[in-house]
Amino acid sequence: MGKRITESKKFIITETILLILIISLLNTSYYYKNKISSIDKYMIDEYNSLKTKQKDKEKELTELKNYYNDYGNIDNKINFIKEEYFKYIKQLENDIINGKSNKKIAYLTFDDGPYYNTYKVLDILDKYNVKATFFTTTTNGTYCYDNKSYECFKLYPEYVKRGHTIANHTYTHAIRYGLYSSAESFIKAVKDQEEHVKKYAYGYITNIVRFPGGSSTARNLKSSIVEKLRENHYGYVDWNGSDGDGGMLYSKEETWNNFTSTINEKIEVILYHDYSRYTTAILPEMITYLEENGYILLPLFYESNMIKK
Numbered sequence: 001m002g003k004r005i006t007e008s009k010k011f012i013i014t015e016t017i018l019l020i021l022i023i024s025l026l027n028t029s030y031y032y033k034n035k036i037s038s039i040d041k042y043m044i045d046e047y048n049s050l051k052t053k054q055k056d057k058e059k060e061l062t063e064l065k066n067y068y069n070d071y072g073n074i075d076n077k078i079n080f081i082k083e084e085y086f087k088y089i090k091q092l093e094n095d096i097i098n099g100k101s102n103k104k105i106a107y108l109t110f111d112d113g114p115y116y117n118t119y120k121v122l123d124i125l126d127k128y129n130v131k132a133t134f135f136t137t138t139t140n141g142t143y144c145y146d147n148k149s150y151e152c153f154k155l156y157p158e159y160v161k162r163g164h165t166i167a168n169h170t171y172t173h174a175i176r177y178g179l180y181s182s183a184e185s186f187i188k189a190v191k192d193q194e195e196h197v198k199k200y201a202y203g204y205i206t207n208i209v210r211f212p213g214g215s216s217t218a219r220n221l222k223s224s225i226v227e228k229l230r231e232n233h234y235g236y237v238d239w240n241g242s243d244g245d246g247g248m249l250y251s252k253e254e255t256w257n258n259f260t261s262t263i264n265e266k267i268e269v270i271l272y273h274d275y276s277r278y279t280t281a282i283l284p285e286m287i288t289y290l291e292e293n294g295y296i297l298l299p300l301f302y303e304s305n306m307i308k309k
């Protein structure tokens with residue numbers, strides 16, 4: 001009897017152990033099954049998110065490619081806009097000259113820069129939303145004449161960025177030191193300045209010249225210089241308005257009176273100098289005066305009637 005009980009006990013123990021083993025095995029398999037399916041889910045999620053990222057990147061790449069192609073065409077686009085704009089202004093000039101329009105135009109021009117003071121001029125023009133023309137020279141060398149620690153060629157990109165027109169006032173400006181000794185010496189100084197502008201102003205090409213001292217300074221060389229300028233696709237311009245800042249000035253009042261006494265034509269090309277403290281001081285008032293007297297203030301362009309070719 002005792003032996004049977006012992007055998008039955010043994011059986012129960014063995015059965016229990018077996019059951020425990022089976023349960024724990026089942027549990028373990030369930031655990032790993034879950035674990036594997038959660039890894040699968042993670043992998044699928046990760047894959048999907050990578051797919052989405054890839055699509056986003058592909059979209060970005062397409063946008064960049066389009067932008068790049070557009071950028072490649074930017075010169076054409078700018079030229080197209082410029083041509084349209086110049087056509088319109090040229091027509092306006094013709095209408096003004098022929099008395100078909102009551103409008104007036106003033107072209108503000110600044111000679112002999114860049115100077116460090118040019119920044120002040122540029123800031124005033126920005127404030128009044130006026131675009132002007134800068135007749136540049138390199139007579140002052142690498143450093144600004146009015147700030148020997150500042151490299152003045154840094155002004156060239158500034159003219160471009162702020163939407164002004166850069167024009168050519170010869171590299172040397174050496175009126176008494178060889179500029180006017182021959183047509184060739186003059187053209188060389190023009191070409192040297194052309195290269196200087198191109199180098200520092202993002203490849204900017206200028207085709208407007210102002211003779212240092214005005215075209216009459218060239219005397220009997222003028223016609224041969226003009227012919228050579230024409231061969232090199234240049235036109236030139238003098239001026240019919242000025243505040244007298246090329247000479248000695250003693251007060252703001254004197255500068256103002258000089259200015260107002262010369263503004264009497266329907267199309268004005270006004271001569272200023274970047275370095276003049278009197279011009280800088282009353283430039284806001286001069287701009288307001290012109291606008292109040294019906295002038296539209298514009299930058300010069302080669303096709304303008306004011307540019308002699």
Ligand SMILES: [Zn+2]
Binds near residue numbers: 111112173
């Ligand atoms: Zn000059």
